[in-house]
Amino acid sequence: MIGDKGIIFHQSLHHQDGRSAAVMLFKDGKTTPVPVEGVEWHDSFIAPPRILLASSKVGGQPRLDGPTGKAVLQFTAGSPAVGCTGKEVRPDDVK
Numbered sequence: 001m002i003g004d005k006g007i008i009f010h011q012s013l014h015h016q017d018g019r020s021a022a023v024m025l026f027k028d029g030k031t032t033p034v035p036v037e038g039v040e041w042h043d044s045f046i047a048p049p050r051i052l053l054a055s056s057k058v059g060g061q062p063r064l065d066g067p068t069g070k071a072v073l074q075f076t077a078g079s080p081a082v083g084c085t086g087k088e089v090r091p092d093d094v095k
Helices: 041-045 047-058 066-085
Strands: 006-010 023-027 030-033
Touching (some): 041 047
């Protein structure tokens, strides 16, 4: 994803060289790793509902609230939109 402040890219596990992180940020001519807790399939699809249910049982705040979840989806949905149109797409433009 290319944004105003840099480029974030994800290296799939089968393309990682073992020396670099799965998620990287390119900004101001430098590439730095972005710390993430997990990069496996289950980290994205199984763990979040479990975390939400656990936080609701104990009365805590989930890691990802509604507005943040919406922003993540808008950011993610913008990528195919750019590929289809070839034009810049801002997350707030994705409904």
